[in-house]
Amino acid sequence: MTNEQSKQWTCMYCGYVYDEAEGDPDSGVAPGTPWSEVPEDWCCPQCSVDKDGFEPAQ
Amino acid sequence: MNQKTVNLKDDDRGVLFNAGEEAASTGWVSADPYPKILELMQGPPVQKGALEDLMGIPGHFSKLFPGEPEHYTVFSFDLVNQAFLDAETFSNKVYDYMTKNRLGDSLLNMDGSRHTRTRNISKPYFKPSFAQGWWSDNWIGQAVDELISNIVDKGCADLNLDLCAPLPVSVVTIGFGVDMKEALPLRKAVHELTAQRDPKLVEEANQEIQRIMLGVIAARRADPRDDLISKFVTADFSEEDGSTRKLTDDEVLGYCLLIIFAGGGTTWRQLGITIMALLDNPEQMELLRNDRSLLRSAIQESTRWYPTDPVFLRYVAKDTVLGGVEMKAGSILHICVAAANRDRSQWQDPDRFDITRPLKRHFAFGAGAHACLGQHLSRQEMEEALNAVIDRLPNLRWDPDYLHAEITGAALVGRGPDALHVRFDPAPECVHRD
Numbered sequence: 001m002t003n004e005q006s007k008q009w010t011c012m013y014c015g016y017v018y019d020e021a022e023g024d025p026d027s028g029v030a031p032g033t034p035w036s037e038v039p040e041d042w043c044c045p046q047c048s049v050d051k052d053g054f055e056p057a058q
Numbered sequence: 059m060n061q062k063t064v065n066l067k068d069d070d071r072g073v074l075f076n077a078g079e080e081a082a083s084t085g086w087v088s089a090d091p092y093p094k095i096l097e098l099m100q101g102p103p104v105q106k107g108a109l110e111d112l113m114g115i116p117g118h119f120s121k122l123f124p125g126e127p128e129h130y131t132v133f134s135f136d137l138v139n140q141a142f143l144d145a146e147t148f149s150n151k152v153y154d155y156m157t158k159n160r161l162g163d164s165l166l167n168m169d170g171s172r173h174t175r176t177r178n179i180s181k182p183y184f185k186p187s188f189a190q191g192w193w194s195d196n197w198i199g200q201a202v203d204e205l206i207s208n209i210v211d212k213g214c215a216d217l218n219l220d221l222c223a224p225l226p227v228s229v230v231t232i233g234f235g236v237d238m239k240e241a242l243p244l245r246k247a248v249h250e251l252t253a254q255r256d257p258k259l260v261e262e263a264n265q266e267i268q269r270i271m272l273g274v275i276a277a278r279r280a281d282p283r284d285d286l287i288s289k290f291v292t293a294d295f296s297e298e299d300g301s302t303r304k305l306t307d308d309e310v311l312g313y314c315l316l317i318i319f320a321g322g323g324t325t326w327r328q329l330g331i332t333i334m335a336l337l338d339n340p341e342q343m344e345l346l347r348n349d350r351s352l353l354r355s356a357i358q359e360s361t362r363w364y365p366t367d368p369v370f371l372r373y374v375a376k377d378t379v380l381g382g383v384e385m386k387a388g389s390i391l392h393i394c395v396a397a398a399n400r401d402r403s404q405w406q407d408p409d410r411f412d413i414t415r416p417l418k419r420h421f422a423f424g425a426g427a428h429a430c431l432g433q434h435l436s437r438q439e440m441e442e443a444l445n446a447v448i449d450r451l452p453n454l455r456w457d458p459d460y461l462h463a464e465i466t467g468a469a470l471v472g473r474g475p476d477a478l479h480v481r482f483d484p485a486p487e488c489v490h491r492d
Contacts, residue, residue: 012417013423013433013434015143015419016426046429047429047434049186055419
């Protein structure tokens with residue numbers, strides 16, 4: 001799966017999965033928000049790493 | 059100038075900071091676990107039995123639990139991931155029996171909402187940007203500089219005692235806001251508290267910890283400063299109903315003990331493992347010297363290749379099936395991260411240390427809601443230490459007067475090098491220093 005196709009992104013440091021369908025409402029990211037539109041200052045709700053620490057889910 | 063680091067060579071450190079002696083003091087055997095783990099990985103991904111029993115070494119973890127529960131061990135990347143991410147089924151209640159009786163109620167033994175609300179207190183202070191900013195600017199940079207400056211003109215050192223061990227204990231002590239002269243007594247007391255089997259000595263350790271910490275906690279309540287204890291005493295803890303309150307002294311103390319316990323040994327040992335692996339693979343040391351963008355990869359690879367703690371435990375909270383194996387509620391699951399980190403389906407030639415591998419997640423710091431709180435601080439300390447080693451200790455090499463370093467420690471917890479005796483060329487500006 002390429003970066004463009006992935007709908008889920010996994011945190012490399014704690015395994016948290018960002019699912020575009022679910023978003024991250026607790027952090028103000030609405031369900032349905034594509035990864036590319038998740039704000040750059042958003043961070044992993046579990047371990048706080050920033051977007052650079054995520055990889056496309058396998 | 060105020061001293062920013064503890065001197066471990068001259069002070070009485072007891073069994074501390076010698077991985078083998080620390081292990082012996084807790085009753086563990088020191089066997090290298092990898093040959094047996096690699097053999098077990100060739101079998102089913104979930105096997106009945108505690109890892110220590112499957113390996114044929116004396117039981118340690120399996121003696122901790124009442125009622126003779128059944129034990130299982132999981133080895134594969136995918137199933138280890140599944141177990142870590144399903145905290146409702148594979149619960150941290152296991153720490154009720156492993157740490158709660160000594161460290162008190164802590165993040166380690168909590169689950170669900172209470173764990174989330176408690177972790178939220180400290181989360182801002184352990185995120186990557188805080189490690190790269192506050193921790194680095196205030197404490198790590200100066201500590202690394204001081205430790206390297208102590209050895210730079212000598213031409214030889216034991217990097218285990220001169221750098222790897224004193225760095226994290228110094229950073230955490232001074233970051234808490236505790237006087238550096240208490241660093242070693244505090245670390246010793248926490249070791250006694252968790253490793254000692256004599257109740258009288260455990261109580262003495264408790265009293266020593268309270269002597270050191272309660273005064274600082276009271277002082278920071280009255281006059282907060284820019285340190286971690288001040289941040290804890292001024293933080294708002296959210297109750298289940300949404301109301302907020304300040305942490306009690308016991309809760310602040312518990313947090314501090316957890317950080318010392320969980321972080322006191324891992325960064326020390328992992329930094330040593332990383333330096334050892336680079337010295338054993340000089341072509342990779344050279345790659346890193348010439349391309350520091352590989353630092354993150356080098357640490358990710360070191361933690362994958364040889365994590366300090368090969369296994370984590372979880373309590374099976376409800377009847378379940380993992381990898382086709384049925385487990386009853388009340389069973390204990392041994393999560394073999396050492397095996398999952400070398401899963402043949404995930405990495406090519408996974409037994410080889412290779413800092414040029416693409417960045418990829420693994421389980422050295424656990425995963426899921428209980429992923430190591432301090433992992434970004436730990437990475438920051440290791441990065442800065444490695445940079446300084448490369449920049450300020452030219453022509454770094456093993457010291458031929460000593461036996462080659464060995465990774466020792468308890469078979470399944472707290473592994474690290476016994477020593478790191480090295481030689482290097484004194485920096486030109488230091489050669490003629492008196």
